[in-house]
Amino acid sequence: MRLRELLFAGIAALSNAQSTFNPLRPPSLPLAVRSPYMSTWQAAGSDGGNGGYLAGQWPTFHSGGITGWAGYIRVDNITYIWLGDPVVPDETNYYVTQTDYTYTATRSIFTMDVAGVVGMTITMTSPVLPDTILEMSLPYTYMDVQVYSIDGKDHEVQLYTDISAEWVAGDRSATAQWSYGTTDTSASPKEFGPVSSPTWPASTAATTYATRTAYSHQASVSHPAPPPVASGQGHHYPGIKSPPFQAAKNHSNTPLVTNSKTGGIAYHKVWRQQQLEFAEYASQAEWGYWYYATDNVKELTYQSAQDIKVRANFINDGFLPDTESTNYRGIDDDYPVFGFALDMGKVNKKKKSALFQLSLHQQNCVQFEAAAGNESVPCMWTNYFDSDTAALSYFYNEYTSILSECESFDSQIKTDSDKVDTSDGKNYYSLTALAVRQAFGALEYTNTPTQPWVFLKEISSDGNVQTVDVIFPFHPIAIYTNATILRYMLDPLFINQEAGWWPYQFSIHDLGDSFPNATGHNNGNDEMQPVEECGNMIIMALAYAQRTGDDAYLAENYDLLKQWNDYLVSDSLIPAYQLSTDDFLGEIVNNTNLALKGMIGIEAMAQIANRTGHTEDGINYTTIAHEYIEKWYGWAMCYNCTPEHEQFQYNNESTWGLLYNLYADRELGTQLVKQEIYDIQSRFYPTVFQQYGVPLHNVGVDDGTKTDWELFCAAIASESTKNQFISIIAEWLNETPTNRPFTDFYNVATGNFGEDEFYARPVIGAMFSLLALESAPTSPYVTPVSL
Incomplete structure (x- = not known):
């Protein structure tokens, strides 16, 4: 049973919210927005929104259906929610304190305070790079989670995130199927001749796609330093507040479990068992394959099972059992979720990062009445890659360079906007x-x-x-x-x-x-x-x-x-x-x-x-x-x-x-x-x-x-x-x-x-x-x- 309603009693009340919003507080915050079918937001407006906070409320598809996306952070054996509304029965559910939300053209950046001892910067990047057909061709979003000490001490940190099967179809009675796997990081796209067209910001026609520097989950990427956290900032929940750090409930010690099969990229693959090509339900696609991926390091564990079981495992143990359920079932039948847990080890003031990637892979995107009659039109990305996992691997591996391109694009839009x-x-x-x-x-x-x-x-x-x-x-x-x-x-x-x-x-x-x-x-x-x-x-x-x-x-x-x-x-x-x-x-x-x-x-x-x-x-x-x-x-x-x-x-x-x-x-x-x-x-x-x-x-x-x-x-x-x-x-x-x-x-x-x-x-x-x-x-x- 999924207990979404528990927070309505006051846990998710944001009346004391004190996050800053830059350049303003949108009516809905873009999280993963890259195509008509990858369009997940966090409602903020008072007619049903929570004021603009990443925690305490489920993200939704643009039409309003929940697209379950959850996140926990475990600091010195105490677990806090930083994404979504993943309440688990018989567990004390604490929340991080959001201190800032900033959006650019391509990124949503959240700054969090975890009990005054650890800071988090969560950057959700939906690359919009209009001068490159390849990078515009596949719906994908990055979530980069940076963790760092803010009290001058070392802390043991584990990170958790999952997605639910709600992403794969609007028809919640449809049966979802899933699998877990790994792939290497060596994929490169096929090359094509240049398309004769001007590109942003200058007129060029080159389309050369070389494999760029691989991303490491420990690497520190260039972001603005988070603002200082003032005493009392952030949102609180009547009844269950973010507690004094020493007073919180303790679980087991720091996990010792490690991944025995390392290397490459780990992914959960989730799809509607009966694919209905070119069909929608509640505006969501009823076909295609969703991938949730991250770096397959030894500190990574995973699980697919009922939502409250997977999440309880992390809350209690700080890791997941590396098991995969094969009980394929309806999307709303005991809500299957697909989780990753990452032991980040000791965290000090130097930032540690974890990168997650969400992508939707469809072979055909549209059927079109063209000159010769009706035809199924392939999605552009299929020209560049022979498989889903090759595309996944390439885009994951390209994060550092793509982020740099996004930052340049964001900066140019700001400069040009301010100029006029x-x-x-x-x-x-x-x-x-x-x-x-x-x-x-x-x-x-x-x-x-x-x-x-x-x-x-x-x-x-x-x-x-x-x-x-x-x-x-x-x-x-x-x-x-x-x-x-x-x-x-x-x-x-x-x-x-x-x-x-x-x-x-x-x-x-x-x-x-x-x-x-x-x-x-x-x-x-x-x-x-x-x-x-x-x-x-x-x-x-x-x-x-x-x-x-x-x-x-x-x-x-x-x-x-x-x-x-x-x-x-x-x-x-x-x-x-x-x-x-x-x-x-x-x-x-x-x-x-x-x-x-x-x-x-x-x-x-x-x-x-x-x-x-x-x-x-x-x-x-x-x-x-x-x-x-x-x-x-x-x-x-x-x-x-x-x-x-x-x-x-x-x-x-x-x-x-x-x-x-x-x-x-x-x-x-x-x-x-x-x-x-x-x-x-x-x-x-x-x-x-x-x-x-x-x-x-x-x-x-x-x-x-x-x-x-x-x-x-x-x-x-x-x-x-x-x-x-x-x-x-x-x-x-x-x-x-x-x-x-x-x-x-x-x-x-x-x-x-x-x-x-x-x-x-x-x-x-x-x-x-x-x-x-x-x-x-x-x-x-x-x-x-x-x-």
Whole structure:
């Protein structure tokens, strides 16, 4: 029996919590976030979260299901919980004291105090390195645990961690199977020729993968020194507090058991016994193999069995019996867990480290309606490695170098974010750093290194694949980190529609209702957002080509782009009743913001025509776009209002909204819209700010707004208005009661969710809208080229 409820009586109460949070306290803390199916968080918001503490609460999948992840530390024979909620009956359950949580773009770093005698630094790294296809291809997360004395004395320390079978399937009645094994550390990836694309932060095309220095569990890696622990800091639990060190219950002496089969990497492998490829349950994958791995040193012991039995063994003995249960059963049947115990020996002020790696291995990631019909698309990592264990070994062995790359990436994001943030508080970095893992955590890298396809899951709002109007708010982070990723995402959309599978003139909305099934909509039964998606596709195709110089890509897809543009010419000046990206509002007529997107799309198509030798098209389209925008000024703007503003619907002076589609004009450098419109909106937004931001518009959204669109508006606003948007959103993030990953739809009055609970969505890539503008063209004119 699993006794999750025991802590609810007060053990996990965090009312006295005093951890610091840097740069702020997110609504949910990213722990292992690397793909749609590796997405584990620690809820912090007051609507069900524990305030932001690693101990005292189970981590959860983004949709809310528990993904059991536990950790104990045993110091001089006294055991404390540092990860999760692993309460064991008939044992006294003590907790470490968390003193700090810091997040960067790729890491979550927790600093702990164990009874005032030992310190811990737990670094969970989910590598997001957008310039390397290999390192983006496999969902994996590192957990580096550093232990050190903080009282000047030596202490005997043992470390424990486990995962439960809850990771392997959302259907908790499904039977889990598992095994234990070891593998060597000599694996290297196969090499492929360079993909012709620019990479972050500079344009290079090298793809050489050499085996790097092996990681030792005793090695000290470079991290900032933990902050000093002040007396009384940390969180405490009424009834069962972290006790005076000498007063705690003693168990057996320091363990003498050692591992008789050392060398290589030890791993627990766990999977759903009946693999259901391309199936989900409660948003979790029902196929694939999970590996929990660590260095196979002599001080390591292991066990797989019922949760309370494995954990009790460590609490009582400080080691595990090196046994493996074969009683395969339901995930929620006596909760099987897969544990490691490591005797770290005497610990002094010099840090000792233990590295654990969690990874998900699937052979096929997506099924896709491609040019020749439906096909199963392999996960990208399978091109580089012949086996799961070879991939596991390589990535484990690469930790030191990958960590260094992550630290450089983190540092660059902070430097660049601070550079464009002119406010006193430098709040912009708190948004960009939090967005990275969430945005890229919705992607799957598939197919081959020479023709990569990156598929996106919409997440939470629904399970659509390759939703065009979700890629659109995501795309600023791609423009900033590696614009070629955007091409990898657009390619499947072009391939499917150029094959003739989609029966309409305008662009498709998505490639499938349920990720990972990108099986298209050959019958035309898709959500219709014709102006929205035609504009999005043209704008993003040009944005990619401008950053990379890849005009050949535009030429390759010119016919379809022109087809979509012709639809914009016919329907964007006066949009009929139709959905926009904010589809939760229903169909709207005369939508000024939607019309503006269509017009910018037409001007973007003029630039595409110029870049590809279609000079007559270029002249025609730019003439149309400029004729349309002059009419738009008269219908869309309320110049007689005080203050002046854009009207949400044509000629309806009482309406207003966030004019976020104006962003594309600045991003592409088209200069279609006169500066006066930017200035009017910049002056207007501060007059309608509420507690936590600006409502999406004033027509029936009940104070709801979208963080992605607020950042689009901030990016093109005056310095003062930009800073107001950023500081208020940062304040909201720090105070929101929501307890799911960074929502993009919230109530500006209460800070809670909007009418729908959106969370963990990749649209949060829009936090990079300011940085994406740093590469915007300075002139709209492109010299026409000949065919």
